[in-house]
Amino acid sequence: MKPQTLWTIVGTATAGVAGILMRQTLKKTFRYGVFEPPVNPDRDDIEWRQAILWGAASGMVVGAARIVGWKVASAGLRRTRRSHRGQRLLARLED
Template identity: 45%
Template sequence: MKRKMLWSVVGYTAVIGASLLTRHSAREAYRKTTGTAPPENPGRRDTQWREALVWGMASGALVGVARVVGQRLGDEARRRRERRRPLEHLRD
């Protein structure tokens, strides 16, 4: 049971790290592309609809992809580790 919890933590850490890195990269890409910072709060009245929608779609899509990649990499690492020691789970 402990091993399963450890790999869950590793997997979630990979997902969170990938999401944070992607969000930071998306902000920088938006800043370089538009010359302005992305909207802090897309729901504010002084934010234009176009700006809010573009930022929401772009950041949401990128973070979603990063989460999937993080999950896949975490699961792949777990599978590789389990293949190396196939009988180790019998000791727990």
């Protein structure tokens, strides 16, 4: 496996998991504090304010979590490349 392919898999998986976890956390926070998050903002019973607030909040939080996920994956891969055991593992994966 090429190093770029490995990085793409690790980075994307980490960023995806971070985004999913933050979205679930945001849903629970909204339920307790503000309002029930809209499942479908297009419904007639959802106010514009709620739809826009939910869209902005979830977009910012999930976007930030994905960036943090990429950075954590990058740091982890760098740390793995520095260690002797990590170099052996990566050599096996890259073959």
